[in-house]
Amino acid sequence: MSVILKSTNIIKTRLGLEENGRVQKFLTNTCAIHMDKYVPFDTGTTAETVVINKQANGPGVADDRVTYQTPYAKIIYKGVRGGKDINYHTDKHPQAGPYWDRRMVSAEIDKVIKEVEKYIKIGGK
Numbered sequence: 001m002s003v004i005l006k007s008t009n010i011i012k013t014r015l016g017l018e019e020n021g022r023v024q025k026f027l028t029n030t031c032a033i034h035m036d037k038y039v040p041f042d043t044g045t046t047a048e049t050v051v052i053n054k055q056a057n058g059p060g061v062a063d064d065r066v067t068y069q070t071p072y073a074k075i076i077y078k079g080v081r082g083g084k085d086i087n088y089h090t091d092k093h094p095q096a097g098p099y100w101d102r103r104m105v106s107a108e109i110d111k112v113i114k115e116v117e118k119y120i121k122i123g124g125k
Contacts, residue, residue: 016124024064026119027112028052031101032066034108038100039068040086041093046070066101 009018016022032052039047049069068077079086079098088096097103105112 015120017120020064022124023116023120026124027116028064028066030112030115031104034112035066035100035104037093038095038097038103039093040076040088040096040100042089044092046073046076047093049073 012018013021016026029052032050036047036050039050041047046068051067051069052065075081076086076088077098077100079088086098090096095103095107
């Protein structure tokens, strides 16, 4: 008896697990949604300029990126301006602060994993 197996690439594609596939896009989008409450919010400009699934510095698509497109996003991300720590407004986003991606991962990675697992189980649709 012989068994013919499909290529792992075909299986990955069918499940949406290939590079830049459906699951990667879902994961990136889910992370952006969960990160939002950790992004400093004064006027809302930074939080509202989030770009998902595009490279920040050029053409093409990179489905593993969440980019905030304000000129000062890097400064508030690092939490330091002119050598002094930034005092964030926390009335609208109480959990806001520097390195908001790390804050989200620390607090919510289990939720993100469960959402991605559920997405995969229902067929990535």
